[in-house]
Structure formats: structure tokens, C-alpha cells
Amino acid sequence: MDSISGLLGGFTALANPETLLYMVGGFLVGTFFGAVPGLTSVLAIALLLPLTYSLDVTTALVACASIFMAGMCSGSITATTINIPGAPSSMMTALEGYPMQQRGEGAKALGHAALGSMIGGSLGALLLMVMAPLAADVALLIRTPGKFSLIAFALIVIIISQRGSITKGMIATLFGVMIATIGIDVVQPLARFTFGTSVLVQGIDMMPLIIGTFAISELLVQADNRSSRTVDPSLIQAAKVRRRDFIPPLSEVREIGVMRYLKSAVIGYAVGILPGAGGSMAAFVSYAESMRSSKHPERYGKGNPEGIAAAECANNSMCGGAFVPMLTFGIPGDPTTAIVLGVLVINGLQPGPQFMTQQLDLIAPMFASLFVSALILIPLTLYLLGPYFLKIVSIRRDVLYSSIAIVALVGSYVATYSTFQMALALVFGVLAYFLRKQKYPTVCLLLGFVLGPSLEEYCRRALSINDGNPLIFFTSPDSLFFIALTVVFFYFMVIRKPKDHGLGTRPA
Amino acid sequence: MTSKPSSRQSTQRFALSGEFFVPAALSIITLIYLISAIQLGPPMKAGNMTASFFPIATAILMLIALICAMGHALRGKAKAPAEEPAADVDSSDDTSPSRQYAGLSLGAIGVIVLTAGYLLAFDLIGYFVATFVYVLLLSGLYGGGFREKWLTKLMAAIVITLAGYLLFEVAFQVRLPTLWSQ
Numbered sequence: 001m002d003s004i005s006g007l008l009g010g011f012t013a014l015a016n017p018e019t020l021l022y023m024v025g026g027f028l029v030g031t032f033f034g035a036v037p038g039l040t041s042v043l044a045i046a047l048l049l050p051l052t053y054s055l056d057v058t059t060a061l062v063a064c065a066s067i068f069m070a071g072m073c074s075g076s077i078t079a080t081t082i083n084i085p086g087a088p089s090s091m092m093t094a095l096e097g098y099p100m101q102q103r104g105e106g107a108k109a110l111g112h113a114a115l116g117s118m119i120g121g122s123l124g125a126l127l128l129m130v131m132a133p134l135a136a137d138v139a140l141l142i143r144t145p146g147k148f149s150l151i152a153f154a155l156i157v158i159i160i161s162q163r164g165s166i167t168k169g170m171i172a173t174l175f176g177v178m179i180a181t182i183g184i185d186v187v188q189p190l191a192r193f194t195f196g197t198s199v200l201v202q203g204i205d206m207m208p209l210i211i212g213t214f215a216i217s218e219l220l221v222q223a224d225n226r227s228s229r230t231v232d233p234s235l236i237q238a239a240k241v242r243r244r245d246f247i248p249p250l251s252e253v254r255e256i257g258v259m260r261y262l263k264s265a266v267i268g269y270a271v272g273i274l275p276g277a278g279g280s281m282a283a284f285v286s287y288a289e290s291m292r293s294s295k296h297p298e299r300y301g302k303g304n305p306e307g308i309a310a311a312e313c314a315n316n317s318m319c320g321g322a323f324v325p326m327l328t329f330g331i332p333g334d335p336t337t338a339i340v341l342g343v344l345v346i347n348g349l350q351p352g353p354q355f356m357t358q359q360l361d362l363i364a365p366m367f368a369s370l371f372v373s374a375l376i377l378i379p380l381t382l383y384l385l386g387p388y389f390l391k392i393v394s395i396r397r398d399v400l401y402s403s404i405a406i407v408a409l410v411g412s413y414v415a416t417y418s419t420f421q422m423a424l425a426l427v428f429g430v431l432a433y434f435l436r437k438q439k440y441p442t443v444c445l446l447l448g449f450v451l452g453p454s455l456e457e458y459c460r461r462a463l464s465i466n467d468g469n470p471l472i473f474f475t476s477p478d479s480l481f482f483i484a485l486t487v488v489f490f491y492f493m494v495i496r497k498p499k500d501h502g503l504g505t506r507p508a
Numbered sequence: 509m510t511s512k513p514s515s516r517q518s519t520q521r522f523a524l525s526g527e528f529f530v531p532a533a534l535s536i537i538t539l540i541y542l543i544s545a546i547q548l549g550p551p552m553k554a555g556n557m558t559a560s561f562f563p564i565a566t567a568i569l570m571l572i573a574l575i576c577a578m579g580h581a582l583r584g585k586a587k588a589p590a591e592e593p594a595a596d597v598d599s600s601d602d603t604s605p606s607r608q609y610a611g612l613s614l615g616a617i618g619v620i621v622l623t624a625g626y627l628l629a630f631d632l633i634g635y636f637v638a639t640f641v642y643v644l645l646l647s648g649l650y651g652g653g654f655r656e657k658w659l660t661k662l663m664a665a666i667v668i669t670l671a672g673y674l675l676f677e678v679a680f681q682v683r684l685p686t687l688w689s690q
Contacts (some may be wrong), residue, residue, distance in 0.1 A: 187559070194561070223649060406639060409627075410635070410676055423627055436526060437611065440530070459562065468552070
């Protein structure tokens with residue numbers, strides 16, 4: 001009962017004008033960043049991170065949740081209208097949305113995308129509210145050796161989910177782990193890898209790493225681009241779209257079917273729980289399943305609303321699932337939840353099994369924000385801003401990237417009032433630029449950095465309580481379970497590689 | 509008529525191309541890291557892991573992965589036709605190809621130099637002047653120079669500088685350095 005009233009209290013917290021303002025503002029920012037090709041909701045949340053020093057933690061989490069949800073659905077705008085997915089999670093939507101746009105049904109495709117996002121996002125948020133307390137109870141059963149094996153499982157799955165570039169995923173992850181070892185040792189009071197400088201004794205802060213990896217590297221990548229606007233105005237057709245065009249016909253919704261929406265939402269949620277999978281994987285798996293079980297698979301790829309519904313429902317439902325491992329185990333599976341973890345850490349909070357019960361009042365508004373963003377803000381934004389979407393996303397690049405540079409760099413200054421953090425952000429930005437250019441997944445770098453210290457700590461603690469005997473990892477049932485799970489995932493994802501049926505997706 | 513690049517030129521280009529350069533540079537960093545880790549002390553003491561164990565293990569795994577990546581790059585180079593120098597896979601992210609210097613495009617070098625200059629100026633001359641000049645120069649870089657719409661760029665620089673001040677100093681109470689506070 002306590003948890004139910006706590007969760008309902010989250011909705012009450014949204015009635016606070018300041019919190020509501022940040023939720024709506026976050027949603028609009030997320031919509032913009034998700035829709036503009038090259039920008040992502042991860043970048044939006046990364047830019048928000050420095051501001052959380054001055055924000056109330058609940059407000060910051062509410063804003064993060066609404067940015068996450070908005071960023072996941074708004075990628076469908078440019079995916080449908082100009083065949084350029086605003087976010088990787090909308091690649092499947094482009095396959096069906098753009099053919100619909102070509103035959104004059106672009107607004108309807110956007111309507112189906114919004115409806116799918118709305119249903120998937122709200123169901124994902126509801127599943128999160130129901131499942132997270134249960135997952136927290138399970139998390140209480142896991143002891144130190146099991147925690148090590150769980151984190152190792154998460155890191156290995158993150159690496160092997162980089163299909164086609166497992167070596168690069170491994171390098172990026174290990175490099176993140178190496179960066180995390182700089183500073184005071186996790187067990188003993190011993191400074192490591194400071195190279196004689198006092199500034200490194202406290203270790204590398206998460207903020208310059210996030211700002212550098214996601215914001216500065218984007219500035220460097222975009223410096224190669226010669227176009228003056230984010231979206232070529234010639235691609236934007238002058239066709240006038242009426243608001244009622246966005247409402248999908250009931251007959252088509254019926255044809256898609258309630259079960260399709262439900263199944264896609266469950267797939268998206270389950271994929272979200274997996275480390276490293278992300279929105280594009282959720283959309284891909286759901287789209288492939290929808291095509292497999294469809295009565296008319298031959299319609300796929302030619303502008304089928306069923307495909308749009310499956311993909312968008314799954315990628316938005318993924319948002320809810322992604323929070324489960326982060327909140328209950330302290331293990332973020334994707335960059336967004338890693339940054340949300342950063343928000344919690346900045347405010348002196350450490351997620352774990354007890355977190356859901358002890359800090360429910362702080363995180364319940366975030367759950368409510370996910371739900372309200374999906375159920376109300378997605379359709380409302382489409383209805384109010386739909387006709388102007390393409391004008392909004394086609395903006396001057398000089399203004400956009402100069403603004404991002406200032407928010408990113410001055411934001412790095414906020415934590416310690418020192419330009420050292422800004423310089424670190426620049427260094428990590430240049431590093432991430434080189435990695436991105438060579439297709440190294442920078443997400444792995446961030447997750448290696450976040451999970452590395454816990455991996456080391458649990459490994460050393462587990463061994464010290466068992467006199468240095470590594471067999472503890474194989475004799476402890478919880479640890480053995482995660483080792484077995486790792487082997488299963490490795491078998492299915494590496495040895496028996498899943499086929500992509502020529503759908504041309506890539507991992508998030 | 510195009511002339512074939514010499515074998516030496518091709519090798520130099522390959523060494524500088526990102527596919528080999530990135531893991532090679534990371535190998536150097538990892539070796540320095542490994543040496544520092546070894547200097548921390550023995551990895552095991554009285555049957556327990558010490559502060560150096562985990563970094564040493566990480567560095568060794570990293571070196572193995574980097575050797576694999578470099579081997580992969582070399583195999584790719586061997587397979588590539590002789591007349592085609594090792595291509596830098598730099599055409600990602602929807603950007604047009606441009607001249608590269610050690611894997612960096614001219615635009616990226618420009619952003620790095622401007623940003624480094626901004627960091628130096630930020631503490632010295634304060635937020636307002638440093639930010640205004642930085643934004644103006646960045647606008648030129650992203651907007652294709654100052655020959656077109658220079659007045660818009662100037663106005664944008666003023667607006668962005670003021671907006672940044674309002675966001676950080678006024679809304680979030682971050683004390684930004686000023687020229688008069690130096």
C-alpha cells in the first residue's frame with residue numbers, strides 16, 4: 001500500500017508549477033533534440049546535467065524522464081517526412097513512414113507513430129512502476145560475488161550487443177574502465193594514476209566525460225558539415241498539413257490490433273532492461289516480430305502503419321525498462337540512464353535494492369513524468385506543433401552549435417568553478433571524436449566508466465571474504481546464475497548471430 | 509591522368525589513417541597506464557588483490573583487444589588494392605569529405621583551437637568578452653565564414669552570450685568570471 005500511495009504521490013508532485021514547467025520544458029527540448037538529425041536526447045540530457053547542480057533532484061529527474069520519452073518518439077518526424085531519422089531508434093519508422101509520406105500520407109504516418117509512442121510509452125511507464133519494486137526485492141537476494149558477476153554480465157552484454165564491432169566495443173569499454181581507475185582506490189586510501197598532479201587525486205568527474213563524449217565530439221563532427229541549416233529547406237515541402245490529418249483512422253488502428261500494441265510494448269520493455277540494447281534494438285526486434293507474425297508481411301517496407309506502430313511502441317516502452325536495472329541494481333544499461341545515475345550521484349544518492357523503498361518520494365515523480373509525457377504530451381505536442389515540426393527542425397547550424405558549445409563548456413565549469421573541468425571536457429571530446437570517426441561505440445566508453453569502479457570493488461570484496469579464492473564466483477548460486485546467463489547471451493548473440501533480415505539496422 | 513602514390517606514401521597515409529592510428533595511440537596510452545599500474549606494487553598480497561591488480565588486468569585485456577584491432581586494420585590494408593591508399597573511414601555522420609590532418613578535419617581543428625583559446629580566455633578576460641568572441645568565431649566556422657550574413661552572426665553572438673549569462677548566472681546562480689573581477 002505504501003508503495004502505491006508513494007507512486008500516486010509522484011503524480012501529485014507534478015502539480016507543482018515548477019516541476020510541471022521543467023517536465024513540459026524538458027519534453028519540448030527532447031522533442032527538438034530528437035527531431036533534429038545529428039542531435040539526440042542523450043545530448044539534451046548531457047547538457048542538462050550541469051544544471052542539476054542548481055536544481056532540486058526531483059525536478060531534474062522529472063526533466064530527464066520527459067526528455068528521454070520525447071527524444072525517443074520525435075525522431076520519427078524527420079524519419080517520416082524527409083527519410084532522415086532524427087534518432088537511431090527511428091530507423092525502422094523511416095522504412096514505413098517515408099513511403100507513406102511519398103504517397104501523401106505523411107501526417108497519418110506521424111499520427112500512427114505518435115499513437116504507438118503514446119501507448120508504448122505509457123505501458124512501459126506502468127510496467128516500470130509495477131516491476132521495479134519486484135526487481136528491487138530480487139536485488140536484495142544478490143550478494144557480493146553475484147553483484148560482481150551481474151556487472152560483468154552487463155558489461156559483456158553491452159560489448160557483444162555492438163554487432164559487427166565487438167573488438168571496438170571492448171576497447172571502448174575497457175578504456176572507460178581505465179579512466180574510472182584514476183584517483184583514490186575503491187578499497188584502500190591510495191591515489192592511482194595521478195602522475196604527480198593533485199587535480200587527479202579526486203578522480204575524473206562524470207560530467208566532463210559526458211559533456212566531452214556527447215557534446216564536444218558532436219561539435220567536432222558537425223564542423224565537417226558544410227550545410228548552413230540542420231535540414232535542407234529544399235527537402236521541406238510546402239504542403240500544408242491540417243491538424244486533423246494527424247489522427248489515424250480507427251479502421252487502421254483496429255487492423256493493427258490491440259495485441260500488436262501490447263506485444264510491441266512488452267518487447268520494448270524487455271529489451272530496455274537488457275544492458276546496451278537501447279531504443280533502436282527495441283524498435284528492430286519489435287518490427288521484425290511484427291513482420292513475422294503479420295497477416296500481410298508483403299506490405300512491409302512499402303508504407304505499412306503496422307510497422308510504424310510496432311517500432312514506435314517498442315522504442316518508447318523501452319524507456320520504462322531501461323530504468324529498472326539502474327534503479328534496482330545501480331547498473332545503467334544505456335547512456336540516458338547513466339546520465340540519470342549521474343544526477344542521483346551528484347545529489348548524494350546511490351541507487352540499489354533499498355532505493356525504491358527508501359527514496360520513492362524522490363523518484364515517483366520521475367515515473368509519473370514518463371507516464372504523463374507519453375500519455376498526454378506526445379499527442380498534445382503533435383496536435384499543437386505538428387504542422388510546424390519541419391520548420392522548427394530546420395534551423396541555422398551556426399546558431400545551434402554555438403549555443404550548444406556555450407551550454408556544454410560553461411556547464412562543465414559549474415561543478416568546481418574551475419577551467420580544468422572544461423579542459424577535461426575538451427580532451428574527452430577530441431578523444432570521442434577520434435573514436436566516433438572509427439566507429440568505436442562511445443556509449444561503451446561511458447558505461448565502462450560508470451560500471452568499472454563497482455566491478456573492481458565487488459571483485460575485490462568477494463575475493464577478500466573468501467581468502468582470495470576465485471571459486472567463490474562459481475560456488476555462489478547468484479553469481480553462478482549470472483555467469484550462466486552471460487554464457488547464454490554470448491551463445492545467442494555471438495556464436496549464433498541473430499540475422500537482421502536485411503533491415504539495415506545497427507545497435508544504439 | 510592520375511599518378512599512383514608510392515609505397516612509402518601509402519604506408520605513411522595508412523599509419524596516419526584512423527583505423528590504425530586510433531588503436532596505436534590507445535596502445536601507447538595503455539602501456540603508460542600499465543607501467544604506472546605495475547609501479548603501484550604487486551597485484552596480489554597475502555592471497556588478496558591489491559590496488560594494482562584490476563588496472564593491470566584491464567590493461568592486459570585492453571592491449572590484447574588493441575592488438576586485434578591493429579591486426580584487423582593491417583589485414584584490411586593488405587586486402588585493399590595497391591592503388592587505393594588505406595581509406596580513412598572518416599565519411600561518417602553525414603559529413604562531406606574534407607582534407608584531414610592526423611585524422612582531424614580543418615573544421616574540427618578550428619573548433620579545437622577556438623575552444624582551447626576560449627578556455628584560456630575564460631578565466632583571464634571573463635565570461636562576457638571571451639564568450640562573445642568565441643561564439644562569433646564559431647558562428648563563422650559553422651556558418652561558412654563572415655562574408656554572408658555577418659550582421660546576423662554578430663547579433664546571434666550577442667544574444668547567445670546574454671542568454672548564457674541569464675541561464676547560468678541569473679537562473680542557476682552560477683558565479684561566472686568577469687573582466688572586472690580579475
